[in-house]
Amino acid sequence: MVGIAVFSGVINILMLSGSLYMLQVYDRVIPSRNTATLLGLSLMVLFAYLVQGYFDALRTRMLCRVGTLFDAGLQQSIHTALATLPLRGAKPMLMQQPLRDLDQVRSFMSSMGPTAFLDMPWIPIFLVALFLFHPAIGMTALLGTAAIIAMTLLTERMSRGAAKAAMDSSAQRQVLADATQRNAEVIRALGMTDRFTARWSQANERYLRENIRATDVYANLGSGAKVLRYVLQSGMLGLGAYLVVADRASGGIMIASSIMMGRALAPVEIALGTWKQLVAARQGITRLRDICKATAAPPAPPVVLPRPCRELSVQELAVTAPGATKPIVSNISFSLKAGMGLALLGASASGKTTLSKALVGIWPSQNGVVRLDGAALDQWCNEDLGRYVGYLPQDVALFDGTVAENICRFDENASSDAILKAAQIAGVHDIILRLPDGYSTRIGEGGMSLSAGQRQRVGLARAVFGDPFLIVLDEPNANLDADGENALTRAIQILRLQGCIVIVISHRPSALAALNMALVLYDGKAIAFGPCGEIFARVRNATGQAATAREPAPARQPPPARPPAAAAADMKTARRAPIAESVEP
Structure with missing residues (x-):
């Protein structure tokens, strides 16, 4: 940005060349009728224009790269925020806001908007030059510049609320559009298309209404500033003509002062034209700063702990849903040794899934602690803990990619042997081989090309990939047939023999046959724990x-x-x- 500011100074100095050219033409060439002088002046101003154009293009290209560097420098923080905000209970309309803010800031930094603010500090140079032409011309230019700047400040004040309302309504519209795309099958099957169309129309009309209100503010004030600039330029010509008639200035000064006045006010006019983008970018910067600070990854532990291999202990654990204050589960305490299998039982809404999310570190504890080999979960960085934990949620949540990529958790360094081992433990190897491209079969977003049972078994293979120590399975047999349940029981037995701790949530007895311990939850509290x-x-x-x-x-x-x-x-x-x-x- 310092280099861009230097180039802006060079450009603004070179912009004086047009006014000086006109001054010399009217004051020297025309009275002397010397064509050699006209040719020399023309060649000089042509060279000045070429240099000015080169630096102007260079400045624009640098601004584009500065915006790109800004985006690249924040990409890790933004992705961390996108992955963290849903776990903090953020509203849906806020979850995608960091990405929109980043795009808005980068677009503004790559546009002509910043050039106007880089040119504004050079306005005094043009005013000084106008004062040198004549004090009356300089004073007129000074008053006109003050009026334009006052209108700019008025634009800032009046547009702030309108811009924020337009941004919020746009975010709400985007959230509704995303929800419609995700649930298109349900909306179509249940005949809700017309109802969601009506909701979309209401959100879109609200966005259009707020956008019109914001645009009206910018249009009225921008047009007013443009009219004021035209008045000032014409007034400058009139004042110059009066001074020429009164023999207090030359014709060249009259023309040059009008051109220089227009150049002095050009940055302010550009700023007013891009004020909408400026306000959005400034609000985006503020939100990005707050979000990145709130979702920043914790500092890496000073010591890398070894792979846990002995026990899982839970001590007086209380867990709340993100954004809530009332605990869903509380006062949960138990411990499991390596090789044990726990059946997590309870009626619906008793807190089983909440407890499972706390055990793998998805939801932080409100009170109490979860420990692996005596170390709390926050003593591992997320990447290390993820290697030691296997998790299969109720919604399997596969990703667009190949079967092999989903099993190995998109680890580019994963070996074929590790992928095959996980698939064989989960009993899904033969099923994968029957797919069109085997392990290279692309499954689509959410695994749409697989059946529900196939998705669940691929998710089980992903959970056991990499020999994790703690494996938590939430309703792992909800979509399995008899062969799938037998494969699940066999997988649990193999994992326990390998020294893993397996925790299973299920309402079907077949999934509990390979477990030796049971924990019963009732209304968020543990009412029984012991051998099955x-x-x-x-x-x-x-x-x-x-x-x-x-x-x-x-x-x-x-x-x-x-x-x-x-x-x-x-x-x-x-x-x-x-x-x-x-x-x-």
Whole structure:
């Protein structure tokens, strides 16, 4: 930017050449009728114009590269913000705002807007030159410049609110458009197209209304500034003509002062023309500074910890959803040794998924701590912790790429052996081989070219890739058939034999057969923890007690035996045993 400012100084000095040329033509060439002098002056001003054009193009090219360097320098921070804001409970309209702000700032820095502000410090040079022509001309130019600057400040004040409202409505419109694209299948299948079209129309009309309001402010003030500049230039000619008639100035001064006045006010007019982009870029800079500061990655730990291999311990853990204050789970404490498998059980909304997100470091704890081999999760940097953790969410969340890329977590240095090992543990190797291009098959955004069961099994392979120590599976068999469930059970057994800790959330008993421990959640609290046999025995006892409490009088014939699932439903209705409510036997 310092170099660009220097070039701006050279350009502004060279811009005096046009006024000086006209001054010399009127004062020297015309009275003397000397064509040699005219030719010499013309060649000099032509050379000055060529040098000015070269430096002007060079300045514009440098500004474009400065904007690009600004973008490149922030790309890591911006991506960190995009990946962090959803975990902080940010509103949907704010999640994509950093990227829009970055584009806005880069576009402004690559435009003519910054050149106007680089040229403004040179306005006094033109004013001094006009004062040298004649004090009256200089004073007129000074008053005109002050009026233009006052109008610029008025534009800033009146456009601030309109620009912000237009930006907010644009963000809301973009959020609705993104939601429509993501859920196009549901919208079409459920006949909601017309309703979402109406919502889109309302958001778009609001955006257009705010945009018109902001544009009107810029148009009115910009046109007013342009009219004022025309008046000043014409007034300068009139004043110069009066001075010529009064024999107090020459004709060359009259013409040169008018040209120089227009040049002095040109940066202000350019600034007014790009004021909308300036306001948006300035607001974007402010938001980028705040967001990058709030989402900055924590400093790297001074010591790189080794791969955990002994235990997982949870101590008095309380977790809230991002942006909320009330804990979803609280006072959770348990520990697991290497090779153990935990069934995380509970009724819907009991906090199982919330606890699973805290165990792998997605949601930070409000109170308490999660430790691997005695070290809290925040003592690892995210990349290192990710290698030691495997996670399969309810929404598998595959990405556009090949099957192999999704399994290896898009690690360019992953070996084929590691990818094959993960696929074989997950029991998905043969399925992948039957795909059109095997491991090179592109699966599309979200894995759209795969079935739900295939997506879940590829997600399981991704979770076990790289021999992680802690593996958390949230409803891993929700879309699996009998063969898929058998493969899941086998995978859990293999992982436990390798010394991994496996935690499974499931409502289907087949996924729990390979686990030896169970934790029961009820209303966000742990009500039972221990070996699976003991926990399930307590569930059966609670089920029997609830059934006894519901039996009719002895004189009547007892009702026929009810299936376990129906008995569990009765227990939930009776609210007699929280454990029975949380686990279906």
